[in-house]
Amino acid sequence: xxxxxxxxxxxxxxxxxxxxxxxxxxxxxxxxxxxxxxxxxxxxxxxxxxxxxxxxxxxxxxxxxxxxxxxxxxxxxxxxxxxxxxxxxxxxxxxxxxxxxxxxxxxxxxxxxxxxxxxxxxxxxxxxxxxxxxxxxxxxxxxxxxxxxxxxxxxxxxxxxxxxxxxxxxxxxxxxxxxxxxxxxxxxxxxxxxxxxxxxxxxxxxxxxxxxxxxxxxxxxxxxxxxxxxxxxxxxxxxxxxxxxxxxxxxxxxxxxxxxxxxxxxxxxxxxxxxxxxxxxxxxxxxxxxxxxxxxxxxxxxxxxxxxxxxxxxxxxxxxxxxxxxxxxxxxxxxxxxxxxxxxxxxxxxxxxxxxxxxxxxxxxxxxxxxxxxxxxxxxxxxxxxx
Amino acid sequence: xxxxxxxxxxxxxxxxxxxxxxxxxxxxxxxxxxxxxxxxxxxxxxxxxxxxxxxxxxxxxxxxxxxxxxxxxxxxxxxxxxxxxxxxxxxxxxxxxxxxxxxxxxxxxxxxxxxxxxxxxxxxxxxxxxxxxxxxxxxxxxxxxxxxxxxxxxxxxxxxxxxxxxxxxxxxxxxxxxxxxxxxxxxxxxxxxxxxxxxxxxxxxxxxxxxxxxxxxxxxxxxxxxxxxxxxxxxxxxxxxxxxxxxxxxxxxxxxxxxxxxx
Numbered sequence: 001x002x003x004x005x006x007x008x009x010x011x012x013x014x015x016x017x018x019x020x021x022x023x024x025x026x027x028x029x030x031x032x033x034x035x036x037x038x039x040x041x042x043x044x045x046x047x048x049x050x051x052x053x054x055x056x057x058x059x060x061x062x063x064x065x066x067x068x069x070x071x072x073x074x075x076x077x078x079x080x081x082x083x084x085x086x087x088x089x090x091x092x093x094x095x096x097x098x099x100x101x102x103x104x105x106x107x108x109x110x111x112x113x114x115x116x117x118x119x120x121x122x123x124x125x126x127x128x129x130x131x132x133x134x135x136x137x138x139x140x141x142x143x144x145x146x147x148x149x150x151x152x153x154x155x156x157x158x159x160x161x162x163x164x165x166x167x168x169x170x171x172x173x174x175x176x177x178x179x180x181x182x183x184x185x186x187x188x189x190x191x192x193x194x195x196x197x198x199x200x201x202x203x204x205x206x207x208x209x210x211x212x213x214x215x216x217x218x219x220x221x222x223x224x225x226x227x228x229x230x231x232x233x234x235x236x237x238x239x240x241x242x243x244x245x246x247x248x249x250x251x252x253x254x255x256x257x258x259x260x261x262x263x264x265x266x267x268x269x270x271x272x273x274x275x276x277x278x279x280x281x282x283x284x285x286x287x288x289x290x291x292x293x294x295x296x297x298x299x300x301x302x303x304x305x306x307x308x309x310x311x312x313x314x315x316x317x318x319x320x321x322x323x324x325x326x327x328x329x330x331x332x333x334x335x336x337x338x339x340x341x342x343x344x345x346x347x348x349x350x351x352x353x354x355x356x357x358x359x360x361x362x363x364x365x366x367x368x369x370x371x372x373x374x375x376x377x378x379x380x381x382x383x384x385x386x387x
Numbered sequence: 388x389x390x391x392x393x394x395x396x397x398x399x400x401x402x403x404x405x406x407x408x409x410x411x412x413x414x415x416x417x418x419x420x421x422x423x424x425x426x427x428x429x430x431x432x433x434x435x436x437x438x439x440x441x442x443x444x445x446x447x448x449x450x451x452x453x454x455x456x457x458x459x460x461x462x463x464x465x466x467x468x469x470x471x472x473x474x475x476x477x478x479x480x481x482x483x484x485x486x487x488x489x490x491x492x493x494x495x496x497x498x499x500x501x502x503x504x505x506x507x508x509x510x511x512x513x514x515x516x517x518x519x520x521x522x523x524x525x526x527x528x529x530x531x532x533x534x535x536x537x538x539x540x541x542x543x544x545x546x547x548x549x550x551x552x553x554x555x556x557x558x559x560x561x562x563x564x565x566x567x568x569x570x571x572x573x574x575x576x577x578x579x580x581x582x583x584x585x586x587x588x589x590x591x592x593x594x595x596x597x598x599x600x601x602x603x604x605x606x607x608x609x610x611x612x613x614x615x616x617x618x619x620x621x622x623x624x625x626x627x628x629x630x631x632x633x634x635x636x637x638x639x640x641x642x643x644x645x646x647x648x649x650x
Contacts, residue, residue, distance in 0.1 A: 204578025
């Protein structure tokens, strides 16, 4: 397409990031779980971008023809956590993505997901009228004009439309109803939170989603939001500016209820369970204890730790737009490594708290032929079984 | 190269529940999402690629209500230079011939080397507008174009036929080419680029501006009129016969005799 050299306006998309202090130590690349799989090299991308923010006036041009690997990044945040200088290589990846987005040079499957989110409010391109089918036989209140919603359960696109993940939404709604907690959902009005839209660099679309969703929260008097997905949690808490609204992931909400003795279990489940820390709950937002507290309180649960746990958790490869993109030539997904790790540890259940992890790990379970060895379940599904 | 692209603003129907409206000739569209016709998207991309290679300009034309400007703006964001929208109440009910007449009247006084249209539209699927436009203009055309190379005053195009067969033809320019999907990879138009495209002007023309009378368009000006649009009634499921080959064949012959198909 157009010239491969960066234009002035495009520079602005990365120039405002403060990364002059990069030492080029390479810790980011060596920590990156995708680097050994596809060659995505965070250090090189930072070095190439550095030329434009450094005092150097003569430097090699940032040739965009070899930055297409930026689409491989899952935004797992390991590079940010490991950097000794507080550089955020992930932000530079997002900045480079936004340059490619503006140029229109985007992999077709990602184009489809973004256009679907704009047109239908979900990446699948499914009709808005089907967004609440997961709740059709449940007593779930929709927000209504003139009534203050108070607590809002922000369901998210995957739990709304995808049949396996719908079980998680159902588990959350059933548990809330069982506890007599008053809550509402946005229903057909709910739009994608845009966390992945932001990670993909589509700033314009992200702003549209922020505006529309924020308007809805204000219109219906929402003062607290709980989410199914850590991605929605991250977007609403850190990327939206919701000043008077408290945002929690469902694990924080239910751990809180356990601490207050309000969530009790009547059945036990004698299983060995390992919790898989989702990137957007753990590494991005430092929420490690709450999901474990919930599982430990369920009678019969033996909670064990995987080799790579908490901030060392292996990314399932679902974030950063990767649910809609396969790097050419990639042979297997990290989720398969994660499943093998769990099988090696000898657990009964690999517990998750993210719809992307749920889907990628279920797929990996089938691909590695381990369906009869372990089960993948969301924390909330285990909770619901033992209520 | 001066290129004209004809685009259509159509409803997205793949995942929608379609309802026939009271006239029983159309579907209800109030709750549907609209976007550029998929084939036209490939045509537009091809035009912009040609412009990037050879210079010149790309003009997009659509016939439709104000909402259709969303499609025009997407095209402008992707690299089209000018946009024209023709709108008039009388156009309602137009078939491909009437649409071709309108496009002909817009285009005949413009300078162009190439007119690109999508091979068909996803809503009514007639695949005639491009061909009729070429005939009215008296210029050559080729349909289902999967690849094209521009030479000196000619376009060498590869046409997609059935069964993987391809036909290569040389078409003298100016010509109309109808574009098949897969000819290229359409670029993405970001929200910010679509916003910036608001600065480019869209000319809006009515029937008078294109020198057409009301009876030359709409149902009156059409050769094909929709009688009825309906969802086929689900009949009883077929019967699956069991047994070995000889038994099944005898049963089939019996049924055919019963139904009067075999005498």
